[in-house]
Amino acid sequence: MSKSGYLKLADTIAAEIADGTLKPGDRLPPQRSFAYERQIAVSTASRVYAELLHRGLVVGEVGRGTFISGEARRGLAAPSEPRGIRIDFEFNYPMLPEQTVLIAKSLGGLEQPAALDTALRQATSVGMPSVRSIAASHLSQGAWSPDPEHLVFTGNGRQSIAAALAAVVPTGGRCGVEALTYPFIKGIAARLGISLVPLAMDEGGVRPDSVQKAHHEAHLSAIYIQPAIQNPLGMTMTSARRADLLRIVEELNLPIIEDNVYAFLDEEPPLAALAPDSCIVIDSLSKKVAPGLTLGFIVSPPRLRESAMASVRSGGWTASGFAFAAAERMMSDGTVAELTRLKRIDARARQKLAVDRLSGFEIQTNEKCYHLWLTLPAHWRSQSFVAAAARRDIALTPSTTFAVTPGHAPNAVRLALAAPTMDQLDTGLRTLAAMLNAREDDFDSTE
DSSP states (O other): OOHHHHHHHHHHHHHHHHTTSSOTTOEEOOHHHHHHHHTOOHHHHHHHHHHHHHTTSEEEETTTEEEEOTTTTSSSSSOOOOOOOSEEOSOOOOOOTTHHHHHHHHTTTTTSHHHHHHHTSOOOTTOOHHHHHHHHHHHOBTTBOOOGGGEEEESSHHHHHHHHHHHHSOTTOEEEEESBOOTHHHHHHHHHTOEEEEEOEETTEEOHHHHHHHHHHHOOSEEEEOOSSOTTTOOOOOHHHHHHHHHHHHHHTOOEEEEOTTGGGSOOOOGGGTOTTTEEEEEESTTTTBTTBOOEEEEOOHHHHHHHHHHHHHHTOOOOHHHHHHHHHHHHTTHHHHHHHHHHHHHHHHHHHHHHHTTTSEEEOOTTSSEEEEEOOTTOOHHHHHHHHHTTTEEOEEGGGTBSSTTOBOSEEEEEOSSSOHHHHHHHHHHHHHHHHSOHHHHHTTO
């Protein structure tokens, strides 16, 4: 079959997905069976499946087959925007009942003409000396105290990741990332023309030997990892693993982009405390404060700071003057510190409830974090489980969203625990437990 022929067949399958003939979670036949049914060569069937995979219309679950993706209409593999579902286990922005009052108190007076005049002025990628000093103090963790002159600012954490990637990985270059990672890194990399190379993981996080292997085979320009409260798996690297990893990356002369956004829930300092010349630390206020009032941070080695600044300017990622003014107030008067303390308590309470309600099922998590990784029983498929939960007004994220390698993902889902009220959290977890205890067909037959 010609190139246009296999593309037409892929278009036919895409149309069946679009009109609902094929639904999220439906399994496509094995390629040999598909080839027989369509009277085409097996090699052509393979090209059709590869094209569907490339378009994000199907996913492969290891050892289980090829399924219609629940993300088929979302474009790049990343969560959709919040959509008002009743119980949201998809988005992970902790909002405490008392935090609005705390934030309002901190920002009192910012509406006054003198303060507002400063806040409304054009800002730069490095801010003013006062905000650099306050931010450096705020970011200090354990043995790590960043130099204020090493800071660069953006509007949020995603922009900080994009700027750091653009600063150290050239267009057409390769960056190593955890095999299961923060989903938005995939879209950021695609728009920057950067290829992501999956790094094998175990219970301790990224394996140092996988970094070595990936660099030997693909010549990496950098690696992007989450050493503390990894998303989606929740683990924090041990001291021994950190030392082993740093030894390898320093031997290979690889910069590390270290995503520290969830680390406020832990006590562990960043890798930069041990290797300040190798690590670019990324942080933001979106989780500590709120997604609607945030500031992104880049703590860069001196040799890379100018590149980071240039990336922020060229990307249009400079934070607004109002964001600087609000963040400076909240960091300096202890509001961010108090919200951090309260959210650590809240995360532990939610995690304890989740572990209790899902006892007996295979979960991977951390008592300190706001999410957990749920491996599904053999009688459920990831996409089907997400679709069945959605019919009960519960939003989940399938494993495919976090997988770097297209078409290869474990049979699992991530539960974000931050958004629901405690009553909603309890209700949602009980519903999911009931679903897990039932067979897929039996459970759906009751609807």
